[in-house]
Amino acid sequence: MTVEIKTIDFEPKRQTFGHVARRIGEGKPATRYQEAVLDVQATANFHYKPLWEPEFWQYDEGKTKVVMEDWYKPLDPRQFYYATYNISRANMNQSNERNFTFVEDKGLLEKLPQETKDVLINRLIPVRHLHWGANMNMSEICQRGYGTAVTSPCIFSAGDHLGMAQIIGRIGLELDGQTGDGLETAKTAWMNDASWQGIRKLIEDTLVLKDWFELFVAQTLGVNAIVFDYIYNGQDDAFGAASLPISMLTEFVSDWSKDEVKWSDNVIKVVAAESAGNKATVSEWAKKWIAAAQDALTPFAGADAAKAQADKVRDKAKKLGLEI
Amino acid sequence: MAVKKMGLKQKYAHLTRGLDWETSYQKMDDVFPYDQFEGIKITDWSKWEDPFRLTMDAYWKFQAEKERKLYAVIDAFAQNNGQLNVSDARYINVLKLFLTGVSPLEYQAHRGFAFTGRHMRGVGPRIAAQMQSLDELRHFQTQAHTISHYNKFFDGIAEFQHMHDRVWYLSVPKSFFDDARAAGPFEFMIAIGFAFEYVLTNLLFVPFMSGAAYNGDMSTVTFGFSAQSDESRHMTLGIEVIKFLLEQHPDNLPIVQKWVDKWFWRGFKVLGLVAMMMDYMLPKKVMSWKEAWEIYFTEAGGSLFTDLERYGLKVPKYADVATEMAEHISHQNWAVFYQYTHAAAFHTWTPDKEHLDWLSEKYPNTFDKYYRPRWEMWAKMDEEGKRFYNMALPQLCQTCQIPMAYTEPGDPTQIAFRCTEWNGEMYHFCSDGCKDIFDDEPEKYAQSWLPVHQIFQGNCGGPTVPDVLNWYRLNVGADNMDYVGSPDEQVWNSWKGKAPAEAAE
Numbered sequence: 016m017t018v019e020i021k022t023i024d025f026e027p028k029r030q031t032f033g034h035v036a037r038r039i040g041e042g043k044p045a046t047r048y049q050e051a052v053l054d055v056q057a058t059a060n061f062h063y064k065p066l067w068e069p070e071f072w073q074y075d076e077g078k079t080k081v082v083m084e085d086w087y088k089p090l091d092p093r094q095f096y097y098a099t100y101n102i103s104r105a106n107m108n109q110s111n112e113r114n115f116t117f118v119e120d121k122g123l124l125e126k127l128p129q130e131t132k133d134v135l136i137n138r139l140i141p142v143r144h145l146h147w148g149a150n151m152n153m154s155e156i157c158q159r160g161y162g163t164a165v166t167s168p169c170i171f172s173a174g175d176h177l178g179m180a181q182i183i184g185r186i187g188l189e190l191d192g193q194t195g196d197g198l199e200t201a202k203t204a205w206m207n208d209a210s211w212q213g214i215r216k217l218i219e220d221t222l223v224l225k226d227w228f229e230l231f232v233a234q235t236l237g238v239n240a241i242v243f244d245y246i247y248n249g250q251d252d253a254f255g256a257a258s259l260p261i262s263m264l265t266e267f268v269s270d271w272s273k274d275e276v277k278w279s280d281n282v283i284k285v286v287a288a289e290s291a292g293n294k295a296t297v298s299e300w301a302k303k304w305i306a307a308a309q310d311a312l313t314p315f316a317g318a319d320a321a322k323a324q325a326d327k328v329r330d331k332a333k334k335l336g337l338e339i
Numbered sequence: 340m341a342v343k344k345m346g347l348k349q350k351y352a353h354l355t356r357g358l359d360w361e362t363s364y365q366k367m368d369d370v371f372p373y374d375q376f377e378g379i380k381i382t383d384w385s386k387w388e389d390p391f392r393l394t395m396d397a398y399w400k401f402q403a404e405k406e407r408k409l410y411a412v413i414d415a416f417a418q419n420n421g422q423l424n425v426s427d428a429r430y431i432n433v434l435k436l437f438l439t440g441v442s443p444l445e446y447q448a449h450r451g452f453a454f455t456g457r458h459m460r461g462v463g464p465r466i467a468a469q470m471q472s473l474d475e476l477r478h479f480q481t482q483a484h485t486i487s488h489y490n491k492f493f494d495g496i497a498e499f500q501h502m503h504d505r506v507w508y509l510s511v512p513k514s515f516f517d518d519a520r521a522a523g524p525f526e527f528m529i530a531i532g533f534a535f536e537y538v539l540t541n542l543l544f545v546p547f548m549s550g551a552a553y554n555g556d557m558s559t560v561t562f563g564f565s566a567q568s569d570e571s572r573h574m575t576l577g578i579e580v581i582k583f584l585l586e587q588h589p590d591n592l593p594i595v596q597k598w599v600d601k602w603f604w605r606g607f608k609v610l611g612l613v614a615m616m617m618d619y620m621l622p623k624k625v626m627s628w629k630e631a632w633e634i635y636f637t638e639a640g641g642s643l644f645t646d647l648e649r650y651g652l653k654v655p656k657y658a659d660v661a662t663e664m665a666e667h668i669s670h671q672n673w674a675v676f677y678q679y680t681h682a683a684a685f686h687t688w689t690p691d692k693e694h695l696d697w698l699s700e701k702y703p704n705t706f707d708k709y710y711r712p713r714w715e716m717w718a719k720m721d722e723e724g725k726r727f728y729n730m731a732l733p734q735l736c737q738t739c740q741i742p743m744a745y746t747e748p749g750d751p752t753q754i755a756f757r758c759t760e761w762n763g764e765m766y767h768f769c770s771d772g773c774k775d776i777f778d779d780e781p782e783k784y785a786q787s788w789l790p791v792h793q794i795f796q797g798n799c800g801g802p803t804v805p806d807v808l809n810w811y812r813l814n815v816g817a818d819n820m821d822y823v824g825s826p827d828e829q830v831w832n833s834w835k836g837k838a839p840a841e842a843a844e
Contacts, residue, residue: 025420025834027491032483033498033812050487051480055446059504060788062514063521067373073450073520097477098406105403108396147358151457154469158453163446170453170472177466178395184354193345195353206360219364 038087051096053087055163076161079228081286081293086162089285091278093168100171104178107270111182114263123260124189131257132190132197138253138315139261140187140201141211142246145238146180148218152234159227168278175275179268186264210315214242217311228286229300235279237304240328243272245316249324284335298337305329305339351392356385359462371460377523380588384461387583390575391467398470401568402477409481409565416558417488426554427622428493428831429822432685434486434559435495436616437547439684440512442482443503447516448531449475455524464583467576468528474569481565485558493827494817495684501812502684505799507790508612508676510740514787515609519602521783526598528580534602536570537577538643541635542610544570546617546625553623585650592651597779603655604772608739611668615676618669618698619690627701632665657772660748666702667751670710675744677717678729682804684813686822689718709751726821730804732791737766738773738784745769761785 030036031045034054039045061072071078076086083089095103118124124132153173160166184198191197205211218238224230247268251258262269287297309325316324329339345353362370374381393401415421425431449472456468490496503509519530535543548563550556581599584591614628626634636658644654673687680687690698695714698706717727733742747753757768761781768774777784793799800810808815817826831837 023420025492028494028830029491029497031487032490032496032500034500036497047484050483054500055479055483056450057443057447057504057513060510060513060793062510062517062788063783063786065521066783067376067523073517097402097473097480098410101399101403101406104395104399108399112396143358144360150469154453154457154472157472158450158457166450166453167476170449170469170476173453173456173469174395174398174473177469178399180358181354181394181396184357188350188353193350195345195349195357198353198357202357202360206363215360216364219362219370222362222370223365 046094047098048091048094048096052091052163052167056161056166074161078159078161079226080296081228081289083162083286083289083293087164088289089282090164091168092281093274093278095168095171095278103274104175107267108178110270111264111267114266115185118260118264119189124186124257125192127190127257131255134253134255135190135257135261136187136197136201137204137208138210138250139246140183140190140197141205141208142243143180143183143187144202144205145214145218145242145246146176146183148222149234149238149243150174150176150180152218152221152230152238156227156231156234160231161227165231165282172275175271179271182265182267186261213311213314217242217307220307228297229304231279232283232297232300233304233307235276235283236301236328236332237308239272239275239279240331241305241308241321241324242312243268245312245320245324247272249316249320280331280335283337287336294336294338298332298339301332301337302339305332347392351389351394354394355389355466356462367460371458373458373524374460377525378590378594379525379584380590381460381584382587384463386586387461387463388579389463389467390579391572393470393572398473402473405565405568406477406481409561410484412561413484413488413558416561421557422489422492423834424555424557428827429620429622429686429688430550430554430556431489431493431827432495432822433547433550433554433616433620434489434556435493435499435685436612436620437559438482438486438496439499439502439506439509440612441543441547442479442486443500444512444516445475445479445482447520449473449479451516451520451527451531454520455527458524459528464528464576464580467579471532471573471576474566474573477569478566481562485562488558492830494814494825495686495819495827498684498812498818505790506684506811506813507682507735508741510788510790511612512609514740515605518605518783525584528577529584529595529598530602530605532573532577533581534599534606535577536573537581538603538636538640539606539610540570540574541639542631543613545635546613546631549625550616550621553625554621581647581652582650585647585652589651596652599652600656601776601779604657604661604770604776605739607661607664608741608773611672611741614665614669615672618701619673619694624697627698628669629665629702632662637662656775657770660770660772663748664745666705667709667746670698670702670706671744671746674710674713675733675742678727679733680820681728681815682808682813682819684811684818686820686825686827688822689714689721705751732794734767735789735791736769736773737787737789738768738776739770740787740789741769743767743769 035045035049150173153169157166157169187198221233287294305325305328309321312321332339452468452472456465456472459465519527551559617628676683677687747755757774759766800806
């Protein structure tokens with residue numbers, strides 16, 4: 016049985032905006048993602064060259080060496096616009112928040128022996144600074160990049176990294192009894208401990224990159240796929256009894272990385288597939304930044320683990336159509 | 340074991356300020372290459388007071404809740420054909436102006452705050468700017484979604500994105516934001532964060548949203564309510580930025596004062612579009628532009644600048660001229676669009692008697708004397724089949740890009756002209772304010788993409804008006820011309836069961 020409410024039908028003159036219709040075909044209804052993203056960035060008739068970079072317009076395809084006939088080809092398979100992004104993150108965080116309550120109630124971190132806490136403070140908590148560097152990179156790609164299809168997910172990603180840095184900060188505060196001392200110790204490790212210096216140098220080297228798509232490759236295939244992946248998934252032995260509560264408290268990070276990679280892999284794949292020139296350029300960058308990330312991880316993880324981690328990413332890069 | 344709880348402020352500092360570090364493998368000046376050249380001196384970034392303490396988890400939670408509610412209303416609005424409930428289809432022209440002229444600025448703000456959110460050296464303002472970047476993306480996207488339903492039934496909306504980059508009057512808001520985007524990070528924060536979001540937002544955002552509320556536009560007004568808390572955060576950031584810069588170093592004062600003067604004047608010229616919307620386009624009026632100016636600039640702005648006096652900051656230069664112009668600007672602007680209705684992507688009309696009476700009442704000093712006779716004459720000409728069109732392309736002001744139609748301060752019968760010779764060329768301006776801005780940075784403003792010059796140079800689709808309109812993707816006979824006789828009017832009357840009014844010749 017169905018119930019049908021009688022409504023008045025009004026014949027629409029058109030289904031969507033002109034710039035969207037020209038992409039999806041006249042007379043077809045558009046999705047919210049399409050109306051929120053397609054052709055949104057201005058492309059023509061800019062008025063003034065930026066005082067801070069007069070060689071380019073504020074939106075300028077020349078800010079990267081790769082060339083796309085259309086920067087709305089690398090779309091987001093998650094179809095994120097602001098609403099769906101925030102709702103997704105609020106949901107992911109709600110689950111993470113329950114885990115915080117659970118771990119706090121059971122005292123799962125508090126009860127850990129001091130030496131385990133010290134391992135976490137020295138080998139996990141400093142990663143919040145790496146997230147902060149990643150946040151800067153994703154904001155940079157958002158501001159420098161071309162086309163809303165690529166740039167809008169970047170500000171989402173920047174928000175994600177800030178959120179993850181704050182989750183790690185909260186874990187640090189749990190470990191140090193809410194004094195902040197553990198965060199200070201972790202920062203000292205980030206600044207001075209030999210094990211972190213490769214990683215810190217890696218992220219600082221990315222902070223000065225001018226080509227935004229090279230930065231995208233360095234961040235996603237180097238920093239994300241090699242360094243973050245190892246820090247969160249490669250340290251179970253070192254964390255020992257803490258590895259379970261830590262996986263619970265970083266459930267958000269693990270959800271995020273599965274989600275992010277769907278999008279970032281697609282961007283690289285589509286851009287590399289555009290032309291032989293792009294493929295060569297992106298492959299070159301991937302080679303360079305995978306190698307740099309491997310070197311960066313070596314003092315932290317040891318040569319074998321760093322190589323294994325980097326080889327995994329080299330295989331993945333080949334699957335994305337790159338020549339490594 | 341009792342855990343000693345740290346205060347919220349301290350905890351927030353750990354979760355934000357604590358993240359930053361002094362780079363050593365790369366020079367800090369290379370990591371932040373753009374925050375020195377403007378001459379602003381920051382001696383201690385840690386003195387920044389976080390205007391709101393929002394961690395990302397809280398941000399996602401609040402914003403997700405607001406979005407769920409907003410989209411539920413947008414869906415219900417579409418399902419129930421909420422467009423039938425607006426006061427009159429003339430109102431839709433307000434939405435056309437908003438989507439073509441204002442929403443693309445929200446997008447520009449998104450990218451601009453991503454820039455300052457990356458490139459200011461202090462972590463506190465950077466995080467606040469990033470959140471604003473996210474918010475501004477939200478505003479663009481929710482506005483597109485809100486107005487999308489109207490686009491299905493009314494003309495003049497569909498090509499908003501294409502038009503924003505091309506159409507003559509849209510170069511006014513576009514150049515305003517390009518100007519801010521082309522400036523350094525501190526000037527951007529003063530231009531958009533302070534002048535636009537703090538000083539002038541009540542004269543832009545609020546009139547559009549109140550107009551929606553008064554005219555039965557549930558979709559847009561729900562967006563307005565939903566964005567209110569974002570806007571208050573943006574205002575708090577704007578005021579914090581200016582206080583911070585002024586507290587950091589006395590040398591910052593003259594630079595900041597110059598920016599406040601400039602961006603007040605730039606903003607005031609853009610707001611002329613809002614003035615015209617409030618006085619002429621809303622079927623149900625909220626208040627007059629003059630009243631809005633008195634409440635939101637003269638009074639609220641007055642107390643703001645009194646508060647900022649302790650830093651040595653003065654009321655923006657030419658604020659008195661802007662206040663005098665509040666008596667004229669809406670009338671002069673609507674007259675421009677009435678004359679160029681064939682080249683505008685929204686409909687125009689002459690005010691009817693009731694509307695004229697309202698304007699006479701609201702503008703006792705000027706309306707009957709200068710403007711009412713003109714409207715009555717144009718209405719009469721229209722009746723006689725001689726509707727007035729201006730077929731000459733107007734001269735534009737080099738700075739604000741508005742046609743040179745504004746009058747002299749103190750003499751509303753005389754068009755104001757100013758000019759400057761620079762680099763062997765003559766540049767023209769509508770006002771002292773616009774001329775000063777040019778004279779201070781001629782290299783910048785000499786670059787302006789002036790629509791009329793571009794047409795004459797052959798860069799806009801061809802030499803004739805139809806060529807240009809075609810290049811604008813302006814659907815002649817539907818998007819432009821008077822409301823009476825338009826397809827918009829026709830569809831509205833068919834829904835309302837009214838006979839079509841006599842079309843103007």
